[in-house]
Amino acid sequence: DGGITQSPKYLFRKEGQNVTLSCEQNLNHDAMYWYRQDPGQGLRLIYYSQIVNDFQKGDIAEGYSVSREKKESFPLTVTSAQKNPTAFYLCASSIAGSTDTQYFGPGTRLTVL
Amino acid sequence: KQEVTQIPAALSVPEGENLVLNCSFTDSAIYNLQWFRQDPGKGLTSLLLIQSSQREQTSGRLNASLDKSSGRSTLYIAASQPGDSATYLCAVSQGGSEKLVFGKGTKLTVNP
Numbered sequence: 403d404g405g406i407t408q409s410p411k412y413l414f415r416k417e418g419q420n421v422t423l424s425c426e427q428n429l430n431h432d433a434m435y436w437y438r439q440d441p442g443q444g445l446r447l448i449y450y451s452q453i454v455n456d457f458q459k460g461d462i463a464e465g466y467s468v469s470r471e472k473k474e475s476f477p478l479t480v481t482s483a484q485k486n487p488t489a490f491y492l493c494a495s496s497i498a499g500s501t502d503t504q505y506f507g508p509g510t511r512l513t514v515l
Numbered sequence: 516k517q518e519v520t521q522i523p524a525a526l527s528v529p530e531g532e533n534l535v536l537n538c539s540f541t542d543s544a545i546y547n548l549q550w551f552r553q554d555p556g557k558g559l560t561s562l563l564l565i566q567s568s569q570r571e572q573t574s575g576r577l578n579a580s581l582d583k584s585s586g587r588s589t590l591y592i593a594a595s596q597p598g599d600s601a602t603y604l605c606a607v608s609q610g611g612s613e614k615l616v617f618g619k620g621t622k623l624t625v626n627p
Binding site for chain 2: 406408442443444445446447450460461490492494501503504505506507508509511
């Protein structure tokens, strides 16, 4: 089946730790995105990548880092510099960019203990 | 700066009712507008995408309209069912930007 997978579904982090969220797609899409969703707020863009080995900051990139070494993979690292990381993280992909339909993964819920 | 507003924030209707969800945006220079559905604790599912040159799109019981000049879109759901209960989000894409700007969503509850 084609789609986007995210792992883990739930993640717990102690303060001061870095954690990495996985996002994999087998849709052969060029563009991939990471969003953060907080209660009562819309989705906010963290990072996006339009092509392998290239990525751009979104609106709230501080405290996060990404890599795009393979077309199908776009992992997100939440670093200890992110002051309020508890949130629901969503990965998405599209054929070529935001002008195309975006397909979303099931999300990862990160909780800082 | 583009802002997207969805009203109402929550809506509760009896099964079988036709309903309309509203989305407004402040900058009419959009490339397209998308409607998504989100179930609790899940990712988003794309419902409809309307290009800026289009007036409406239909999929089954769903019909989305776009009035770019007035900065408005509506999602019409016909003959609502309990399975339609979810949060519905709209998002706009602007030319030259890779960013989708999302509204905060409308939480729909369809009561049997």
